[in-house]
Amino acid sequence: MFKIAFTILLSIQLGYSQITVKGKVVSQTDQKPIAYVNVGIVNTGFGTISNEDGSFSLQVPQLNLKDTLRFSGIGYGKRSIPIQSFLTKDVIVYLKEHVTQLNEVTVTSKKEKNKTFELGNRKSRGGTLETDTIYAGSATALLIENKNPVQKGFSFPVYLQSASIRIFRNNLPAFKMRVRLYSVDKITKSPDEDLLKKSVVVESTMRNGWLTFDLSEFQYLIKEPFFIAFEQILTKTDRAQVAKGYQDFIKKHPDRLRIDTVVFEGKKQVRQRVGMSGIDLPGTFIGIAPGEAASKLYSCFTRNTSFDKWEKVRGTLAATVTVSNQPPASQAVSTIAPEKPCQESSAACAAIEDCNNFLGESNVNGLQLCVSIKGKIKLSRGFGLADVENKLPVTPNTRFRINSVSKAVTSAALIKLLSENKLDLDAPIQKYIPSFPLKKYSFTTRQLAGHLAGIRDYHENDLSDLVRTEHYETATQAIKIFENDSLLFKPGSQFHYSTFGWNLIGAVIEGASGQNYLDYMQEHIWKPMAMMNTGGDDNTKNISERSKFYDATGEENNYGDFSYKYPGGGLLSTAEDLVKFGNELLYGNTLNPTLTKKLFETQFTSWNKVTDYGMGWYIGKDKNGHRIWYHAGDMLSSSSYLIIYPDDDIVIAFLANSQEGVLFDMEKIGEMFYTR
Known part of the structure; x- marks a missing residue:
C-alpha cells in the first residue's frame, strides 16, 4: 500500500483569505541569488523554498499578516522580517554567508584499523508522495543513535561519510532531493538545528533504488545522536504535474482512496491511502516501513512545510548513513591552523x-x-x-x-x-x-x-x-x-x-x-x-x-x-x-x-x-x-x-x-x- 501525504485540499480551502507575498533572497556578500532557502512562518503550515534564481512567493492568511517571515539558508544566517514589509512591494532579502571552517583533523596511527558502519533503516514496504502545490519545504527525518540495531563496535564520535534514501518509485523525468543533518532537541527529542553548513542537493533521473549523497568533504565529526533528513525540491511545474495527476486519479478511481485513522503514541493520525493502482501517479515516492515493528526500533519525524512543526510519525523513513571512526585517508591532515588562544581574562x-x-x-x-x-x-x-x-x-x-x-x-x-x-x-x-x-x-x-x-x-x-x-x-x-x-x-x-x-x-x-x-x-x-x-x-x-x-x-x-x-x-x-x-x-x-x-x-x-x-x-x-x-x-x-x-x-x-x-x-x- 502507498500512503499519500495529501495537503492540496487544505490549501484550496484556505486560499480565499490569503494574500501572496513575493521577494528574492540574495547573498549579502556578492548579491548573488540563493537557491532553496527555507521561507515561512515559524510553527505554522505556511512555508516554501526559494527557487534557483532566489525568488519566492508565499500565500499568507490574512490572520497572519502581523507575523514575521523566517528565512534560513544552509550556510547562511537566519533572518526574520515582518510580513507587513512585503505588502506593498517585492522585497530583496539579504542573508549573511557563514564562513565554513573544516574540522581540524589529525593523522591516526596506522595500527588502528579504519572501521565503517552503516546506520539506519534499509527496509521499506511502501512510499509517501508529496502533493502540495501551494507550499513547500516538507521533509522527513530519521534519528540515528546507538540504541538502534547497529553493527558491533559502533560508538560516537564518528566521521560522516555518506547518506542514502530509498526511492521507492519515481515517475518524473528528474527530481531533486536535499540531505540535511539536525541536532536533537533536548526537550522535544525532535530535529533542532542544522548541522551541515552547505546545501547538498542531488538531481536524479533514477526510477527506483538508493539515492546516495557523498558527504565526506565535510570531514564532519559527529559526537552524539543526530537526525538525517531529506527534503524534496519541487519546481512549480513539478508540483502542478503531481497535483493534476492526483486529481485525475481520484476522479477516475474514487473508490480506491481509503482514509485510515491510526493511534500512534496516544495521538490520532489520519492517512489517505491508495492501492497498487496508484503506483503510476506522477511524483517521487519516498520509501517507508509502515509497520509497528519499525516504529519501535526507530524514531521518525516529518514536517509539511518550511518551519512547520516537526511531528513524530508511525511510518519509518528508509534511509541510512555511513560513518567511520577515521576521516577519509586523503583528508587525514590538519586543514586549519589552531586558533590563537584568547589573551584576555577568562570572563573577557x-x-x-x-x-x-x-x-x-x-x-x-x-x-x-x-x-x-x-x-x-x-x-x-x-x-x-x-x-x-x-x-x-x-x-x-x-x-x-x-x-x-x-x-x-x-x-x-x-x-x-x-x-x-x-x-x-x-x-x-x-x-x-x-x-x-x-x-x-x-x-x-x-x-x-x-x-x-x-x-x-x-x-x-x-x-x-x-x-x-x-x-x-x-x-x-x-x-x-x-x-x-x-x-x-x-x-x-x-x-x-x-x-x-x-x-x-x-x-x-x-x-x-x-x-x-x-x-x-x-x-x-x-x-x-x-x-x-x-x-x-x-x-x-x-x-x-x-x-x-x-x-x-x-x-x-x-x-x-x-x-x-x-x-x-x-x-x-x-x-x-x-x-x-x-x-x-x-x-x-x-x-x-x-x-x-x-x-x-x-x-x-x-x-x-x-x-x-x-x-x-x-x-x-x-x-x-x-x-x-x-x-x-x-x-x-x-x-x-x-x-x-x-x-x-x-x-x-x-x-x-x-x-x-x-x-x-x-x-x-x-x-x-x-x-x-
Missing part, C-alpha cells in the same frame, strides 16, 4: 566568544561590547563590519545609534540643572516651555521622565510617524509634531512609554538652560565626562567613524532624519563612551551624587502601582537576582543596551548596526563577569 574571553558566536549565528553585521569593573575597562572591542560594502571593520571608536538609551544619557542633564537650581522637576512644563499648549491636565518634568505624563508614543501603524525627513535645529522646534495631540490619560494614572515625552524633556532642558539641547549636552555632560564620540545623529553633517545601518532585509537603510528625537532616541555614541557615562553615575563628580540617586528611584502611579522606572532608567534584577539599572533601545536598523550592576560595580554597553541585536543576551555577559 567568554564574552568575546559569545559575541563572535552571536555575530555568526545572527544577521547582525557589526557590534561593540564594552565592560568595566570598579571603573576600569576590562573589555572593549568591535566585532564584524561597520560598512559591509567597503568592508570596514567595527572598532571601539565606531559610532552607533543608541536609540532609547538616549533617554538614560539625557537624564544626566536633569540632575545637572536640578543641582544648579535651574529646574523644578515638579513644576508644570509650561514654566520652561511657555509655547506648549495647555492640556486638560497639567503635568511635570518628573512625570515625563517616568512615562507618566500621558504623552503619546509613535503611531503603531504609521511608519511616517517614526521615519521622518524634516530637519529640526532645536528640540523645541520638534515638539510641533505632537504638541496639539490630546493626553492619553490623566497624568500619573498610568505608565505609558513615550519617546515623544522625552523629546519634550529636551525642550524643557533648552528652556531651563537657555541653550540648544545638543550644545548643552556637549558642554555640561559629554565633554566633562570625556564622552568624545557622543553626539546627535545629524544627517546634515559628515560624522567621522559613523557606522552604516542595516534593516531587517539586510539592506543599508538610514531611516530618515533623527533630529526630531535627539533627547529620546536620536544620539550616536560608542560602547566605551556609554560605559564611561555609567561609571560617572556610580563614581564621578560631574553630577551631584546625592541627586543622581533620584534617577534610580522607581516612580509610582497615582494609585500606588510601582512602575520599575525612575527617570530615564529601568530598575530591576537580572535572572540571578542581582540589582540592575538599565535601558535598551532599538530602531529598524540598530539596537543598544546599557546596564549598570550597582552592587557588583559592573557597567556593560552593547551596540549593533541592525535591529536583530535586541536578541543579544546582556545578562549572560554580566553573569560571566560577576561569577569569575
Whole structure:
C-alpha cells in the first residue's frame, strides 16, 4: 500500500483569505541569488523554498499578516522580517554567508584499523508522495543513535561519510532531493538545528533504488545522536504535474482512496491511502516501513512545510548513513591552523566568544561590547563590519545609534540643572516651555521622565510617524509634531512609554538652560565626562567613524532624519563612551551624587502601582537576582543596551548596526563577569 501525504485540499480551502507575498533572497556578500532557502512562518503550515534564481512567493492568511517571515539558508544566517514589509512591494532579502571552517583533523596511527558502519533503516514496504502545490519545504527525518540495531563496535564520535534514501518509485523525468543533518532537541527529542553548513542537493533521473549523497568533504565529526533528513525540491511545474495527476486519479478511481485513522503514541493520525493502482501517479515516492515493528526500533519525524512543526510519525523513513571512526585517508591532515588562544581574562574571553558566536549565528553585521569593573575597562572591542560594502571593520571608536538609551544619557542633564537650581522637576512644563499648549491636565518634568505624563508614543501603524525627513535645529522646534495631540490619560494614572515625552524633556532642558539641547549636552555632560564620540545623529553633517545601518532585509537603510528625537532616541555614541557615562553615575563628580540617586528611584502611579522606572532608567534584577539599572533601545536598523550592576560595580554597553541585536543576551555577559 502507498500512503499519500495529501495537503492540496487544505490549501484550496484556505486560499480565499490569503494574500501572496513575493521577494528574492540574495547573498549579502556578492548579491548573488540563493537557491532553496527555507521561507515561512515559524510553527505554522505556511512555508516554501526559494527557487534557483532566489525568488519566492508565499500565500499568507490574512490572520497572519502581523507575523514575521523566517528565512534560513544552509550556510547562511537566519533572518526574520515582518510580513507587513512585503505588502506593498517585492522585497530583496539579504542573508549573511557563514564562513565554513573544516574540522581540524589529525593523522591516526596506522595500527588502528579504519572501521565503517552503516546506520539506519534499509527496509521499506511502501512510499509517501508529496502533493502540495501551494507550499513547500516538507521533509522527513530519521534519528540515528546507538540504541538502534547497529553493527558491533559502533560508538560516537564518528566521521560522516555518506547518506542514502530509498526511492521507492519515481515517475518524473528528474527530481531533486536535499540531505540535511539536525541536532536533537533536548526537550522535544525532535530535529533542532542544522548541522551541515552547505546545501547538498542531488538531481536524479533514477526510477527506483538508493539515492546516495557523498558527504565526506565535510570531514564532519559527529559526537552524539543526530537526525538525517531529506527534503524534496519541487519546481512549480513539478508540483502542478503531481497535483493534476492526483486529481485525475481520484476522479477516475474514487473508490480506491481509503482514509485510515491510526493511534500512534496516544495521538490520532489520519492517512489517505491508495492501492497498487496508484503506483503510476506522477511524483517521487519516498520509501517507508509502515509497520509497528519499525516504529519501535526507530524514531521518525516529518514536517509539511518550511518551519512547520516537526511531528513524530508511525511510518519509518528508509534511509541510512555511513560513518567511520577515521576521516577519509586523503583528508587525514590538519586543514586549519589552531586558533590563537584568547589573551584576555577568562570572563573577557567568554564574552568575546559569545559575541563572535552571536555575530555568526545572527544577521547582525557589526557590534561593540564594552565592560568595566570598579571603573576600569576590562573589555572593549568591535566585532564584524561597520560598512559591509567597503568592508570596514567595527572598532571601539565606531559610532552607533543608541536609540532609547538616549533617554538614560539625557537624564544626566536633569540632575545637572536640578543641582544648579535651574529646574523644578515638579513644576508644570509650561514654566520652561511657555509655547506648549495647555492640556486638560497639567503635568511635570518628573512625570515625563517616568512615562507618566500621558504623552503619546509613535503611531503603531504609521511608519511616517517614526521615519521622518524634516530637519529640526532645536528640540523645541520638534515638539510641533505632537504638541496639539490630546493626553492619553490623566497624568500619573498610568505608565505609558513615550519617546515623544522625552523629546519634550529636551525642550524643557533648552528652556531651563537657555541653550540648544545638543550644545548643552556637549558642554555640561559629554565633554566633562570625556564622552568624545557622543553626539546627535545629524544627517546634515559628515560624522567621522559613523557606522552604516542595516534593516531587517539586510539592506543599508538610514531611516530618515533623527533630529526630531535627539533627547529620546536620536544620539550616536560608542560602547566605551556609554560605559564611561555609567561609571560617572556610580563614581564621578560631574553630577551631584546625592541627586543622581533620584534617577534610580522607581516612580509610582497615582494609585500606588510601582512602575520599575525612575527617570530615564529601568530598575530591576537580572535572572540571578542581582540589582540592575538599565535601558535598551532599538530602531529598524540598530539596537543598544546599557546596564549598570550597582552592587557588583559592573557597567556593560552593547551596540549593533541592525535591529536583530535586541536578541543579544546582556545578562549572560554580566553573569560571566560577576561569577569569575
